[in-house]
Amino acid sequence: MGGLAPVKGDGASYMIVPDTAAQGRNLVVPPSIAEDETLDHRSLGILIDATAEVVGEVSKVYQAIRRATEGGIDIDLLSAARAFDNLPQWQRQRIFELATDLALSAAAEETD
Numbered sequence: 001m002g003g004l005a006p007v008k009g010d011g012a013s014y015m016i017v018p019d020t021a022a023q024g025r026n027l028v029v030p031p032s033i034a035e036d037e038t039l040d041h042r043s044l045g046i047l048i049d050a051t052a053e054v055v056g057e058v059s060k061v062y063q064a065i066r067r068a069t070e071g072g073i074d075i076d077l078l079s080a081a082r083a084f085d086n087l088p089q090w091q092r093q094r095i096f097e098l099a100t101d102l103a104l105s106a107a108a109e110e111t112d
Contacts, residue, residue, distance in 0.1 A: 044069040046106065050099035051084075054091055061087055 048065045055061055061083040068080035084092065 041069070042106070043103075046099050046102045047095070049102060050095045053098055054095045055087070 044065065048062065048069055051059070051062050051065055061080075064076070064080040064083040068076040084095075087095075
């Protein structure tokens with residue numbers, strides 16, 4: 001799979017996956033998650049959970065991301081990205097931090 005690099009740590013193997021939500025940063029996940037074809041769907045699920053926590057389920061941003069998760073149509077994904085980009089920086093940062101925590105928890109569960 002392109003863009004992935006193996007990494008060793010804590011006695012387990014992980015993969016570095018480019019994180020498109022944070023410019024210049026990468027996510028470190030187990031290979032089972034990185035190679036899973038549902039990675040995008042899982043990622044959007046984590047993003048929607050984090051977004052709901054920060055801005056609420058009635059937010060237009062949350063609704064746009066949910067629509068993108070359910071439909072997967074390019075225009076929905078573009079609309080969700082634009083809505084997310086229009087959030088204040090502090091909210092995007094808080095969503096990023098929460099999503100990172102959720103992703104690490106999910107990765108830990110995958111390796112157990």
